[in-house]
Amino acid sequence: MNIHEQFEEFLAKLGVEMERPEDGQRERVEPTYDADDARPEVSIFQASRDHYGVFYRLDVVEQRPELRVIVPAERGKTKMHIYLVRLSEHMPLSATFVDMAVYEGSETFERGREAAWQHLLYATAEIMKQLFWAGDLEYMTFPEEIEVYPLLR
Numbered sequence: 001m002n003i004h005e006q007f008e009e010f011l012a013k014l015g016v017e018m019e020r021p022e023d024g025q026r027e028r029v030e031p032t033y034d035a036d037d038a039r040p041e042v043s044i045f046q047a048s049r050d051h052y053g054v055f056y057r058l059d060v061v062e063q064r065p066e067l068r069v070i071v072p073a074e075r076g077k078t079k080m081h082i083y084l085v086r087l088s089e090h091m092p093l094s095a096t097f098v099d100m101a102v103y104e105g106s107e108t109f110e111r112g113r114e115a116a117w118q119h120l121l122y123a124t125a126e127i128m129k130q131l132f133w134a135g136d137l138e139y140m141t142f143p144e145e146i147e148v149y150p151l152l153r
Helices: 003-013 092-102 107-111 113-134
Strands: 040-047 055-061 064-072 080-087 146-152
Touching: 040 113, 055 113, 064 092, 064 113, 080 113, 092 113, 107 113, 113 146
Parallel strands: none
Antiparallel strands: 040 055, 055 064, 064 080, 080 146
């Protein structure tokens, strides 16, 4: 079961029914990777301290940080919107994750690699959150350092 199916199952247990648009009913912006095949190297789920009812899922997928922002909504079957936030390719921080993935460090470093990934991801996610909330969700305009894809609206 992939992460999307796990998340859908989690939501179903909370009484959320996923909306299933019929073919051609609604155009959706898809992320540039095959979501079914991509497996996160690190995943963290957290509630927002600054925005009531908002949750974040932080992942490193294919050596790239991803932030999913789950925002409550008053309309629609799911009563939520989900956005995928990624760093822009020209943002210097995005190369750090690729460099870290191929780096072969000492035994001591390798024992702490997962913790280092998580700390790096937390710090990067804070930057991504700040940039996301500085944008305009209605017009889908955001600072150039991030790319935002609506996954569920």
